[in-house]
Amino acid sequence: MNKDQVKGVAEQVKGKVNEAVGKATGNKAKELKGDLQQGAGEIRKAYGDGKEQAKDNAKRNAP
Template identity: 75%
Template sequence: MNKDQVKGTAEKVKGKVNEAVGRATDNPARELKGDIQQEAGQARKNVGDMKEAAKDMAKDVKRHH
């Protein structure tokens, strides 16, 4: 797991908390903030996933040559 995956996952968790708190306290702005955080976290995690996949592919290429 790389830092983008970790930070993305952490941001998604923070977003879920903000969304839940916003919903529970009838605070649409906080709920929206949570949604946005979750989307940003997923995007960052996706970047990390792509980096890991590229690293794994590079290792496979080296092994086969």
Template identity: 65%
Template sequence: MNKDQVKGTAEKMKGKANEALGRATHNPAREMKGDLQQEAGQTRKDVGDMKEAVKDSTKRHH
């Protein structure tokens, strides 16, 4: 696991918390912020996943 995967997962969790808090307090701006955080976190995690896949494939071919 690399830092992009870890930070992406953490960002997704913060986003879920903000989304839930926004929904519970009827705060659409906070809910939207949570959605955006989750998307950004997923993107960062995806980048980390790709880096791991490349690293793994280069290890197997050497």
């Protein structure tokens, strides 16, 4: 697991918390912020997954 995967998951968690707080308090801006954070976290984690996959492929194809 690389730092992009970890930070992506952390961003997703922060987003879920913000979304829940926004829903509970009726704060649409905080709810939207949470949605956006979750999306950004998913993208960063996917980027980290890709890096990890590339590293694994390079190890498999090394002489």
